[in-house]
Amino acid sequence: MCFTSSQSTSKMNGRSIRINRVPATIFAILLTIVLVYFLNFHQEERPAIYGKLRSDNPNRVNLRKMLIAAIQASQRGGLEVLDVARSRQLKERSKGQTDEGVNDPFTDADGRSHCVMKQGLQRIFPRVRIFSEEDKEHCKESHSYDLDPTVLHETAQVPDVSVNAQDVTVWVDPLDATKEFTEELYEYVTTMVCVAVAGRPVIGGYPQPL
Template sequence: MIPMKERKDRKEIMNGRTIRINRVPATITAILLTIVLVYFLNFHQEERPSIYGMLRSDNKVNLRKMLIAAIQAAQRGGLEIVDVANSRQLKERSKGKTAEGVNDPFTDADGRSHCVMKQGLKRIFPRVHIFSEEDKEHCQDAHSFDLDPTVLHETAIVPDVAVTAQDVTVWVDPLDATKEFTEELYEYVTTMVCVAVAGQPVIGVIHNPFSGHTAWAWVGHSMSEYLAELHKLPRADKGSDPIITISRSHTAAAQDVTRAVFGQNVNILTAAGAGYKVLQVVANNATAYLHTSIIKKWDICAGDAILRALGGAMTTLNDESINYGPNESPVNKDGLLASLTHHGDYMERVSKYRAQHNGKLR
């Protein structure tokens, strides 16, 4: 029989077979495995979180990443729109009539842009509420995208800010001003994405696919270089009277109301697309944007965020902030007034007119 200490040092008998064990390499191997395990547990927690960590982090979203994704979504949707425009295969059909009684068209560009924007955002942020104007469309084989931080300019101040996923609502307009798109009035056409937190718009993106310009802002943090340059433009030379932009699809009665509210010398700028009209206010081509009828929240949320970032305001005609939360109606029934300055003065004029006409403004 082999003595105990010699068996430990040199060999063991297992299942009738003799094997040799070298204790020194085995100890070294155990130490190395322990070091590797500690390294991964302590230094790679972000890449390999624990089950508890995954459950906890899954309830948060990063607004910096949401900004990047929102910009990319608007630009990718724009590429689809330009592609359809170049093909001249619009496949136009009608969705019915607008509140102003105007035909509300739908094209292949609306559908393709919707699928790229909605599916791309949903893949990256599966736990946030995302609403699109064309949610009834069925998407197949839509191109997706991965986050690309290079869409931000180098001087952009975009910190990592985490918020609860359930507090986030994203509003997507895949093609604003579809009627004008079918008429090849491309200056009015935009794609828009808005990120609201607890019902308040904090990130807004308005992209024109045909010029390639993207205006974006994150309230309290940063904005695109294009938006900053647009905001610096001098006021259009129209004298001291206000310039009010309204929809080109509005009836003559809407123009009469505008004159009654702001005076007979008011300058009226008719234009299409809510996104385009907000940017006219930003560029000082208009002093305010007035809409007297129903409007959808995917049309106005991005512009609301951009105006807030610039110190402006967008309210209903009851002078109330618009809530963009997931449990709210997607329809804003109370009209809107948007401006960069003198918002209170303009609202006083609106209120005075409504008091004289039993609360009506249309």
């Protein structure tokens, strides 16, 4: 076997193998161009995706950013609920009775989910009013997370618009169906976030049931 070239020659089993450096050089140049283009393209693309999530005015709220945060808050809260369910250390107590006269239980899962969800949202949106069903619960540590745009479905049509933070209200239910949770009826259990702008609901975020 031989490659016709007089520029480089080596011997193997008594046969001469001549390697043509010109095609190799051309290939190396083309590969370099492709790599430079690829790296530059992605460096320009990433700020376009992540930049909008970092540079907002605290007095303004981007609704796309809010939806991402609502979904992530629900997911993070759900992980806390799931962890308590697996440990079976519910630390259940009663908050009293509902209007229907049914016991209204509270568990460690309610408290942990509340802290993760509300504190995580509050850190990202410090000027937004956020109410949780478990607002009386004291959080011992501060929770936060970074926004991940990939939680949105690729076909989701989300308006990239901003509104005044003072017009936004967020409601958090850190553990919906606590009674069912204590009875291990997990198919009814979830975590939820609702967002309203000027009194009109515009966003809802929740993960799959446990």
